[in-house]
Amino acid sequence: MIDLLVLGTGAMVPLPHRWLSSFLIRVDSSLILFDCGEGTQIPWRQYHWGFKRLDAICLTHHHADHVAGLPGLFHTVANAGRTEPMHIYGPPGTADIVTGLRVIAPRLPYDMIVHELDDGAVVDLPGGITARVARGEHGVPVLGYRIERPRRRAFDRDRAISLGIPVEQWSALQRGKAITHDGQEIGPDAVAGPPRKGVSFGFVTDTRPTANLHDLVAGVDLLICEGTYGGDDDGEKARAWGHMTFPEAATLARDADAGALWLTHFGAGMAKPDDFAGNARRIFPHTTICHSGLTGQLTFSDGYRESPDRVESGSVSGDR
Amino acid sequence: MIDLLVLGTGAMVPLPHRWLSSFLIRVDSSLILFDCGEGTQIPWRQYHWGFKRLDAICLTHHHADHVAGLPGLFHTVANAGRTEPMHIYGPPGTADIVTGLRVIAPRLPYDMIVHELDDGAVVDLPGGITARVARGEHGVPVLGYRIERPRRRAFDRDRAISLGIPVEQWSALQRGKAITHDGQEIGPDAVAGPPRKGVSFGFVTDTRPTANLHDLVAGVDLLICEGTYGGDDDGEKARAWGHMTFPEAATLARDADAGALWLTHFGAGMAKPDDFAGNARRIFPHTTICHSGLTGQLTFSDGYRESPDRVESGSVSGDR
Numbered sequence: 269m270i271d272l273l274v275l276g277t278g279a280m281v282p283l284p285h286r287w288l289s290s291f292l293i294r295v296d297s298s299l300i301l302f303d304c305g306e307g308t309q310i311p312w313r314q315y316h317w318g319f320k321r322l323d324a325i326c327l328t329h330h331h332a333d334h335v336a337g338l339p340g341l342f343h344t345v346a347n348a349g350r351t352e353p354m355h356i357y358g359p360p361g362t363a364d365i366v367t368g369l370r371v372i373a374p375r376l377p378y379d380m381i382v383h384e385l386d387d388g389a390v391v392d393l394p395g396g397i398t399a400r401v402a403r404g405e406h407g408v409p410v411l412g413y414r415i416e417r418p419r420r421r422a423f424d425r426d427r428a429i430s431l432g433i434p435v436e437q438w439s440a441l442q443r444g445k446a447i448t449h450d451g452q453e454i455g456p457d458a459v460a461g462p463p464r465k466g467v468s469f470g471f472v473t474d475t476r477p478t479a480n481l482h483d484l485v486a487g488v489d490l491l492i493c494e495g496t497y498g499g500d501d502d503g504e505k506a507r508a509w510g511h512m513t514f515p516e517a518a519t520l521a522r523d524a525d526a527g528a529l530w531l532t533h534f535g536a537g538m539a540k541p542d543d544f545a546g547n548a549r550r551i552f553p554h555t556t557i558c559h560s561g562l563t564g565q566l567t568f569s570d571g572y573r574e575s576p577d578r579v580e581s582g583s584v585s586g587d588r
Numbered sequence: 589m590i591d592l593l594v595l596g597t598g599a600m601v602p603l604p605h606r607w608l609s610s611f612l613i614r615v616d617s618s619l620i621l622f623d624c625g626e627g628t629q630i631p632w633r634q635y636h637w638g639f640k641r642l643d644a645i646c647l648t649h650h651h652a653d654h655v656a657g658l659p660g661l662f663h664t665v666a667n668a669g670r671t672e673p674m675h676i677y678g679p680p681g682t683a684d685i686v687t688g689l690r691v692i693a694p695r696l697p698y699d700m701i702v703h704e705l706d707d708g709a710v711v712d713l714p715g716g717i718t719a720r721v722a723r724g725e726h727g728v729p730v731l732g733y734r735i736e737r738p739r740r741r742a743f744d745r746d747r748a749i750s751l752g753i754p755v756e757q758w759s760a761l762q763r764g765k766a767i768t769h770d771g772q773e774i775g776p777d778a779v780a781g782p783p784r785k786g787v788s789f790g791f792v793t794d795t796r797p798t799a800n801l802h803d804l805v806a807g808v809d810l811l812i813c814e815g816t817y818g819g820d821d822d823g824e825k826a827r828a829w830g831h832m833t834f835p836e837a838a839t840l841a842r843d844a845d846a847g848a849l850w851l852t853h854f855g856a857g858m859a860k861p862d863d864f865a866g867n868a869r870r871i872f873p874h875t876t877i878c879h880s881g882l883t884g885q886l887t888f889s890d891g892y893r894e895s896p897d898r899v900e901s902g903s904v905s906g907d908r
Contacts, residue, residue, distance in 0.1 A: 281660070281663070306656075306657060307626060313604055332659050332693060336626075336656075339652050340602070340625075340653075343601070343652050368690075368691025369689065371688025372650060372689065373652060
C-alpha cells in the first residue's frame with residue numbers, strides 16, 4: 269500500500285490560500301516528499317504525518333517554486349529528531365542546488381545523500397519502492413517519476429500440501445525464509461503463486477506532455493499531473509512556458525491508460541480550478557482536482573487495475 | 589510619517605497559524621522589509637502593499653527563520669516588474685548568504701547591492717531615513733536596528749517677512765531651494781525654524797537585552813522587540829538561547845524610555861501570546877502583542893514623544 273497526501277497545488281508563487289505544488293507519500297513507516305516549494309512544511313505540519321521519517325525527497329527540477337522550501341524543511345526534520353541519512357533525488361545539478369541552499373542549514377544531525385538522475389534511470393527508494401525517471405520538456409532539466417511498489421507472490425497452499433510440508437513450517441516460507449524438509453532445502457519460491465501486480469503512480473509536473481513521459485507512466489494506477497492552465501484557450505501559453513492545460517493532462521492520462529488522474533500545479537491566474545474540471549473529465553472521466561489535504565491510497569488488488577477502490581480520496585480538516 | 593505592517597510573529601518554524609517574524613515599513617513610496625523567513629511573501633500579498641517598491645531589506649542575522657524566504661521574494665519582486673536596484677543590509681557574511689540562496693534565483697531583472705554592517709554603523713536607507721545598527725548577543729552575529737526619519741525644519745514666516753522676501757518666493761524656500769533677493773542668495777536655512785524631532789523606531793530580535801542595544805534604542809517612539817518566551821519561568825531558556833522573555837523586553841523598553849513596545853517573535857510553544865501580555869504591561873504599560881496584519885504609523889508631532897496617537901494600531905481582515 270502507498271498512502272498519498274497532497275500538500276499544495278499552486279504554481280510559481282505561494283498564495284494566501286494555495287500552497288505550492290508538492291505531495292507526500294508514506295510507505296510502511298517511510299515518508300517520501302515530491303518537490304518542496306516555499307511553505308511546504310506548513311500544511312505538512314497541519315496534517316500530522318510527522319517529519320522525522322522523511323527518508324527521501326524527489327525533485328522534479330530546480331525552479332524556486334519547487335525547491336525553496338528545502339532549507340527550512342531540513343531544519344524542521346532535524347528538530348523532529350532525525351539522525352538517519354536523508355536521500356535527495358533530482359536531475360543533474362541537484363547537488364549544487366542543495367549545497368547553495370544549505371548556506372542557511374550548514375550543520376544538520378543527519379547526512380544528506382544526493383543522487384542526480386537522468387533520463388531512464390531506475391533507483392530503489394526507501395520503503396521498498398522503485399523510481400524510474402524520464403526527462404520532460406520545460407526549458408530546464410525536469411524529471412517525471414514513475415513509482416512502483418512490487419507485490420510479493422502469494423503463498424500457494426495447495427503446492428505446500430502437495431510437497432508434504434508440515435503446516436508449522438508454512439509461516440517461515442510465507443515470511444520469505446527457506447526451510448529444511450526431509451533433509452532438503454525448500455525456498456519460498458517453491459511455494460509461491462504466480463507474479464502479482466504491484467501498485468504504481470506517476471508524478472509529472474512542469475513539462476509538456478511528451479512521448480517520453482507517456483511511455484514512463486503507461487499503465488500506472490494513478491497519474492499525478494500538472495494542469496497549469498484550465499482550458500484550450502491557454503494552449504499557447506502552455507506551449508510557450510513548458511506546461512500543460514487540463515485537456516492535455518487528461519489526454520496524457522487517457523493515452524497512457526492510467527487508472528486515475530489527479531490534477532495539480534494550478535496557475536496563479538486560475539482562482540477556481542474546479543470550474544475547469546469538465547475540460548479534463550470529458551477526455552478522462554476519472555479525474556480529481558487536487559487540493560491541499562487530499563489523501564488517497566494505492567492498495568494491492570488482484571489484477572483489477574481500474575478498480576474504483578484503488579484511489580480513495582478525501583479531504584482533511586484545515587484544508588486551504 | 590512611517591507606516592508599519594507586521595507580517596509575521598513566529599520564531600524558528602513557520603506554523604499553520606503563525607507566519608515567521610518579519611515586518612514591513614513604507615516611507616513615501618519606498619518599502620523596506622525587516623527579516624524574511626519562509627513564507628513571508630504570503631501574508632504580504634494578502635495585505636496589498638505591493639512588491640515592486642521593495643527598495644531595501646534589513647536582516648538582523650542569518651538564521652534560516654529570518655532569511656529563508658529571500659529567494660522566493662526575489663522572484664516575486666521581479667514578477668512585480670522591479671528593475672531598480674535592491675539594497676540588502678545585514679551583519680558580516682550577508683553577501684555569502686545572499687549568494688548561496690540565489691542559486692535558485694540566479695537571474696533577476698534588478699541589481700542587488702549588499703551592505704554588510706557592523707556595530708555602530710549608520711547608513712542612509714531609501715526613503716530618506718537612516719539606520720543605525722548595534723550588535724546583539726545571540727551566538728551568531730546579530731544586529732539591532734534604529735530607524736530614524738528626520739523632520740525638516742519649519743518655514744519661519746516672520747523671519748521671511750523681516751528679511752523682506754516677497755511672498756511669491758516663499759514656496760521655493762519651503763521646498764528647500766535657494767533664491768536670489770536684492771542680488772543676494774538666500775538659502776532655506778536662513779528662513780528655517782528650530783530643529784524638530786523626527787520619528788524613530790527600534791527593531792531588536794534574536795538577542796539578549798544588552799546595554800549596547802539599550803543605548804541603540806534610547807528614546808525611540810516605538811520599540812519592536814522579540815519576546816520569545818512569555819514569562820520569567822522561561823528565563824533560563826531565554827538566557828541559554830540568546831532570546832528575551834516578555835518581562836525582559838518590557839524592561840528594555842522602559843529603561844530605554846521608548847514611547848511604545850510591540851512584542852513579536854513568539855516561541856512555537858507559546859500558543860496564545862496575549863495570555864502573557866500582563867507580564868510585559870506591568871513593567872511597561874504601552875505594550876502591544878503583535879499579530880500578522882497589525883498596522884501602525886509613526887507621525888511627526890512637535891515634541892510630544894509620549895503622545896498616544898504616535899502609534900495607531902489596528903488589524904486588517906485575513907489576520908492569521
